[in-house]
Amino acid sequence: MAALERTQQNHVVTHPCVLADIVKQVLEELAPLAQHKNSDLGIDNLDETVLISAPVYLLHELVLNLVENAIQHMTKSGVVTISILREKNNCIFRVVDNGPGIPESERKNVLQRFYRLDASQSTSSGLGLSIANEIALSINAQLVLTTPLSGQGLQVDMRFISTIFTRPL
């Protein structure tokens, strides 16, 4: 909850952060969990030129919650693919998994605090996506849940609206 509370304070100082560095750090942190779940955690494309003006601890929390979900909610061994994509002046941080996904009718609900599809899972508290969504709102980003092109699993897009690029397109 600490990160969530901090987003609600108005005196957050922003520094441009290299998003790819944060993502690589999170992938290292989550490698043991992926191994434990017998799942593949991989990178599709990490645009290194993307800088985001936001506190690093919030970006870390955001990326961690989304990637952790993709691994943790996998019911059998699966594949999680991460990318940072450039789209005109915006950038998208994307996590795609081939797990059970979230039905369309539940995609709004899971953004609520303590909401879980499977309340019998004692290892999770239902907070990660609500924190991610609150962080997104506080740093001018949008969280969008969709079905991947493959038709199976979940695609989570975090679209950062004001992005700085260290190199022009």
Ligand SMILES: Nc1ncnc2c1ncn2[C@@H]1O[C@H](COP(=O)(O)OP(=O)(O)OP(=O)(O)O)[C@@H](O)[C@H]1O
């Ligand atoms: N990638 C995913 N695939 C399938 N279901 C997911 C995925 N991400 C989230 N969910 C579903 O949405 C619910 C809410 O996710 P959220 O991250 O808010 O909480 P949590 O993962 O249950 O707990 P916490 O993040 O607090 O440890 C999860 O309990 C799970 O049912």
Ligand SMILES: [Mg+2]
């Ligand atoms: Mg979670």
